[in-house]
Amino acid sequence: MKLELGKILIHDICFAEKSEIRDGVLYVSKEELEKIVMQEEGIQSVSFDIAKPGESVRITPVKDVIEPRVKVEGPGGIFPGMVAGVETVGSGKTYALKGMAVVTAGPIVGFQEGVIDMTGPGAEYTPFSKTLNLVMVCTPVPGLEAHDYESAVRLSGFRVAAALGELARELQPDETVVYECSDLKESFEKYPGLPRVAYVQMLQSQGLLHDTYVYGVDAKKILPTLLYPTEVMDGAIVSGNCVSACDKNPTYIHENNSVVEDLFAQHGKTLNFVGQIVTNENVYLADKERSSNQTAKLCRMLGLDGVIVSQEGFGNPDTDLIMNCKKIEAEGIKTVIITDEYAGRDGKSQSLADADVAADAVVTGGNANELVILPKLDKVIGTLAYINKIAGANAETLREDGSLAVELQVITGATNETGFGRLSAR
Amino acid sequence: MKQKNVIVTNNPLVSEKQPGNLPVEYLETDYMGVLKAARDKIHSGATLLTHPLYGSVKPGETPYRSLLIREGGNKVDLQSLRLIEAAMETCRKFEERTGLFGAGSVRDFQVVDLSLLMSALGDFHESRQTLSYK
Numbered sequence: 001m002k003l004e005l006g007k008i009l010i011h012d013i014c015f016a017e018k019s020e021i022r023d024g025v026l027y028v029s030k031e032e033l034e035k036i037v038m039q040e041e042g043i044q045s046v047s048f049d050i051a052k053p054g055e056s057v058r059i060t061p062v063k064d065v066i067e068p069r070v071k072v073e074g075p076g077g078i079f080p081g082m083v084a085g086v087e088t089v090g091s092g093k094t095y096a097l098k099g100m101a102v103v104t105a106g107p108i109v110g111f112q113e114g115v116i117d118m119t120g121p122g123a124e125y126t127p128f129s130k131t132l133n134l135v136m137v138c139t140p141v142p143g144l145e146a147h148d149y150e151s152a153v154r155l156s157g158f159r160v161a162a163a164l165g166e167l168a169r170e171l172q173p174d175e176t177v178v179y180e181c182s183d184l185k186e187s188f189e190k191y192p193g194l195p196r197v198a199y200v201q202m203l204q205s206q207g208l209l210h211d212t213y214v215y216g217v218d219a220k221k222i223l224p225t226l227l228y229p230t231e232v233m234d235g236a237i238v239s240g241n242c243v244s245a246c247d248k249n250p251t252y253i254h255e256n257n258s259v260v261e262d263l264f265a266q267h268g269k270t271l272n273f274v275g276q277i278v279t280n281e282n283v284y285l286a287d288k289e290r291s292s293n294q295t296a297k298l299c300r301m302l303g304l305d306g307v308i309v310s311q312e313g314f315g316n317p318d319t320d321l322i323m324n325c326k327k328i329e330a331e332g333i334k335t336v337i338i339t340d341e342y343a344g345r346d347g348k349s350q351s352l353a354d355a356d357v358a359a360d361a362v363v364t365g366g367n368a369n370e371l372v373i374l375p376k377l378d379k380v381i382g383t384l385a386y387i388n389k390i391a392g393a394n395a396e397t398l399r400e401d402g403s404l405a406v407e408l409q410v411i412t413g414a415t416n417e418t419g420f421g422r423l424s425a426r
Numbered sequence: 427m428k429q430k431n432v433i434v435t436n437n438p439l440v441s442e443k444q445p446g447n448l449p450v451e452y453l454e455t456d457y458m459g460v461l462k463a464a465r466d467k468i469h470s471g472a473t474l475l476t477h478p479l480y481g482s483v484k485p486g487e488t489p490y491r492s493l494l495i496r497e498g499g500n501k502v503d504l505q506s507l508r509l510i511e512a513a514m515e516t517c518r519k520f521e522e523r524t525g526l527f528g529a530g531s532v533r534d535f536q537v538v539d540l541s542l543l544m545s546a547l548g549d550f551h552e553s554r555q556t557l558s559y560k
Contacts, residue, residue, distance in 0.1 A: 109538060110531030146537055206481055208541035220545055243482035283480040283546035284494075285509075315479035315516065319509070344519055353479055353516045369519075409484075 008174025042152035054377035062114030069164035081216020091236035114245035296327035340365035340415035366423025376402030435492035471499035478513035486520035
């Protein structure tokens with residue numbers, strides 16, 4: 001499977017009469033995008049705003065962050081099962097708008113998550129302070145049920161991102177990267193001396209505001225399955241979860257998965273990147289057993305030497321993580337696990353809710369309980385009405401001088417467990 | 427003693443909706459109180475069917491916890507015991523701030539808690555052969 005990823009560098013975004021990309025500037029027609037969003041019957045109104053790196057802007061509560069892409073050649077379309085049909089993606093040619101993101105924000109339930117600061121100390125913790133952000137805030141029709149509201153906002157975000165990606169279809173990319181992953185037989189023959197390594201990605205899959213979708217299928221209903229890693233670059237995995245935003249994977253992170261990127265960089269040099277296994281993190285304990293059994297079985301079938309496992313979230317997924325690690329190691333396959341920590345504000349408490357001696361190679365994305373002070377910023381996109389109610393915030397959160405004292409938990413992507421963020425430990 | 431599945435909860439919405447038509451043991455207690463009640467049942471032979479730390483709304487934020495357990499076993503299930511003890515240990519790490527939330531949020535916490543339980547019950551009903559989880 002071979003995918004050419006063409007990068008269209010976006011240097012600026014501004015509102016205009018007509019949506020287009022010209023000389024690296026994305027011009028956005030609010031009216032055109034509004035029509036797309038208003039297709040959803042649950043949405044009463046939508047507003048658009050732009051937040052640029054370095055501006056004194058805070059975006060909250062963030063639901064998802066999405067990178068616009070378009071499928072230029074090859075089967076299928078971007079966000080299969082959500083926006084496009086369900087053809088298998090990951091081959092041919094795809095263009096991505098680099099340097100920007102669509103951010104969906106707005107209240108769905110009364111306790112809310114996700115802060116992106118475009119400047120100041122908070123900006124250091126979120127990867128999305130570096131992107132030009134087109135923010136859309138949706139309000140629901142009165143009485144809309146929370147599940148329907150979540151679904152309407154989620155789908156609207158993908159449609160807007162796909163429509164913006166479409167603007168790049170006839171453009172010439174500024175740079176192109178080619179990703180190629182061999183089939184099993186071919187890869188055995190091609191790299192006989194290299195260790196066979198796969199990526200096991202655990203997906204949050206528990207219910208409202210805690211879900212992830214694979215080709216449109218609710219991940220809690222899948223058995224672990226095998227993907228070509230290029231499939232995720234076409235949006236085969238999308239996010240429907242944002243609670244405790246620091247260690248959740250917005251769609252942007254699925255499209256630009258750091259583990260996939262780094263394994264491709266070593267593919268054919270120090271290792272043979274065999275494929276990507278996706279599995280879930282369900283509430284029901286028998287599901288955890290079943291999924292970790294199947295994951296270990298797939299690892300054995302692939303004749304692997306090593307596996308990198310990334311977690312999404314904290315608490316009960318620690319149990320899935322340790323089950324995966326133990327069972328894969330029991331097959332004689334070395335594992336490295338990527339997690340984050342809830343080690344208390346002083347960092348002295350037990351970091352994970354589960355542990356095992358087999359988990360002897362661990363990478364951390366940082367301590368989500370760490371307290372940070374975020375100074376008052378000039379402008380808020382979304383609303384601060386919920387800021388005392390987001391995970392990691394407390395009664396004294398919104399202080400007299402307008403600054404916020406919060407745990408890293410509230411910052412979108414701060415302790416990401418695919419290595420997308422900047423925190424770790426040695 | 428016959429084995430039976432029971433929802434132990436302090437969420438009044440779960441008690442009202444009775445998901446899956448399962449018997450509900452409603453407790454007037456807090457998050458930790460539900461964990462303790464489940465631990466006591468595990469001491470008497472019950473098995474956990476759902477993970478006690480399900481969901482990303484942390485202890486101290488949501489006041490609600492709903493656990494599906496199987497009662498009537500005749501020995502202590504060590505896996506269940508280990509999970510519930512670890513959950514109680516984790517719970518102690520989080521500051522209590524459930525009192526901060528207004529009435530609207532309380533209802534939302536109930537809805538999310540119910541949704542997560544229903545997700546688990548969906549699996550439960552679709553795959554009854556896994557009821558005897560060990």
